[in-house]
Amino acid sequence: MKISLALILLLLSSGIADRQVGNNPEAVIQRMIDQGSLEGHDQKVLGTIGDAAAVILTKVLAGKTPSTGEIDTSLLILNMAFADPSMVEVPSDRKPRTALFVLQAFGHSAPDTALRKRIVETREYIQARYIASLKAPPIE
Secondary structure (H helix, E strand, C coil), rough: HHHHHHHHHHHHHHHHHHHHHHHHHHHHHHHHHHHCCCCCCCCHHHHCCHHHHHHHHHHHCCCCCCCCHHHHHHHHHHHHHCCCCCCCHHHHCCCCCCCHHHHHHHHCCCCHHHHHHHHHHHHHHHHHHHHHHHHCCCCC
């Protein structure tokens, strides 16, 4: 009986811990890379971090050659992080420095032409969104 109760408490506490990391960008990116899944709140979490998403990707992918699926998920993450650079909370993270470096590295390791094309499209999208954010009137 005590073992069953302990097991139930352990399962409940792990569920609570999962919900607590839901707004943690590093946990969101780690989950997306590991599971290849996208949840509804991911855009809200990643849309405010900009270049920090690329920094987190370098941590999550460190020491391994990313698979096609991991690169695809990373492209989605970067697109979400730079959808509206004016919404990025840290001003220095609005400029895609690390993101462009990560995309360059992906371009060198991408196994096929279609994936390299998606990498180029992501680079162009991020740069266009950043340039557009510089031209936009300041939010008051």
